[in-house]
Amino acid sequence: MSADHDRDSLFRDPERTGPFAFDEQVARVLPDMLERSIPGYAALRDLIAVLSSHLPGQRLRAYDLGCSLGAVTTAILAGAGARPVEVVAVDSSPAMIERFRAQLGADETRVELRCEDVLVTPISSANLLVLNFTLQFVPAEERSGLLARLAAGLLPGGALVLSEKTRPEPADEALFDALHDEFRRQRGYSDLEIARKRKALERVLVPERACAHVERLQQVGLAPVEWFRGLGFVSWLAFKPS
Numbered sequence: 001m002s003a004d005h006d007r008d009s010l011f012r013d014p015e016r017t018g019p020f021a022f023d024e025q026v027a028r029v030l031p032d033m034l035e036r037s038i039p040g041y042a043a044l045r046d047l048i049a050v051l052s053s054h055l056p057g058q059r060l061r062a063y064d065l066g067c068s069l070g071a072v073t074t075a076i077l078a079g080a081g082a083r084p085v086e087v088v089a090v091d092s093s094p095a096m097i098e099r100f101r102a103q104l105g106a107d108e109t110r111v112e113l114r115c116e117d118v119l120v121t122p123i124s125s126a127n128l129l130v131l132n133f134t135l136q137f138v139p140a141e142e143r144s145g146l147l148a149r150l151a152a153g154l155l156p157g158g159a160l161v162l163s164e165k166t167r168p169e170p171a172d173e174a175l176f177d178a179l180h181d182e183f184r185r186q187r188g189y190s191d192l193e194i195a196r197k198r199k200a201l202e203r204v205l206v207p208e209r210a211c212a213h214v215e216r217l218q219q220v221g222l223a224p225v226e227w228f229r230g231l232g233f234v235s236w237l238a239f240k241p242s
Contacts, residue, residue: 008033011196020200022068022093030069030096036187038133038165039180039230045075047228048161051237052079052128056157060085060127065118065150066134067091070100073111076128090114090121119146123153129160132235135213136164136205144216151220156242160222163235166210176231183231210234 008029010016020026026033034041052060052075060080064073067089076087089111091097097115104111114121118134119142129150135143150160168176184194210226213236217224222238229235 005029005031008036009193011193011200012190016196016200018200019202020197020204022091022096024095027069027093027095027099031071034071036189037184038233039183040228040233041230044132044163044228044230044235045071047235048072048130048132049075049079051159051161052076052085053081054079055127055159057127059083061125062087062128063121063123063126063130064089065121065129065131066137067100067113068093068096070103070111072130072132073100076130077110085110086112088112088114088121090116090118092117123150126150126154127158129154129158130163132161132163133165133233135162136207140206140208144219147216148220151222151240154222154240156240158240160217160238160240161235162213162217162224162238163228163233164213165205165207166213166232166234167207168232169209180231207232 006029010025010029052062060076060083062076062085064070064076064087067073068091070089073087073089077085087110089100091100092115094115097113101113104113119138123129135146138146154160167173181194185191214224217236217238222240224236224238227235227237
């Protein structure tokens with residue numbers, strides 16, 4: 001791990017209280033936090049690279065909405081290869097955007113960085129839209145409107161990737177929660193860290209049942225297929241009909 005990406009030990013600190021926020025401390029440890037918290041996170045990132053190489057068209061215009069430090073943007077660029085590509089990378093956290101900008105370097109002209117709320121980002125002529133664990137932080141009452149606007153800005157034949165932490169079905173909830181806690185323990189998190197982070201995320205990350213996401217995608221005219229799952233972490237690939 002590079003010096004710019006520290007190991008996540010934020011919730012060992014008893015002074016770190018209050019709601020979870022994407023601040024400078026989180027920005028420093030986010031890559032480690034994601035890898036140790038989301039089952040299959042690296043595999044999902046690799047699938048997004050495969051998708052960007054698979055989409056038709058001579059040019060690729062993509063939006064990474066809730067880009068954080070740019071893992072998805074990097075995957076899109078890698079998948080696009082020599083094809084002309086433009087990625088609009090958006091995040092409302094100044095700490096994330098500043099760190100992402102420093103990583104990009106001045107010679108990277110294929111990425112446009114925007115520090116703004118995804119709810120106000122204009123979407124046009126997109127081949128690919130990615131909401132990778134972003135919608136869960138959007139107020140529930142704003143989610144349908146956001147997806148409708150994204151679908152309207154997506155070109156026919158284009159794809160939207162929606163990845164979310166979901167609420168398991170009642171029969172699976174206890175098992176999935178126990179397995180997720182064990183997944184994190186085996187990657188070095190203590191029970192105290194797990195409990196503190198869970199408390200910090202209450203009312204900040206608001207998950208829904210998987211069926212709610214599928215219904216919402218269908219309502220805006222997209223055809224979703226589940227293409228990834230790791231316990232309650234689910235991703236859908238939703239195409240706009242040609």
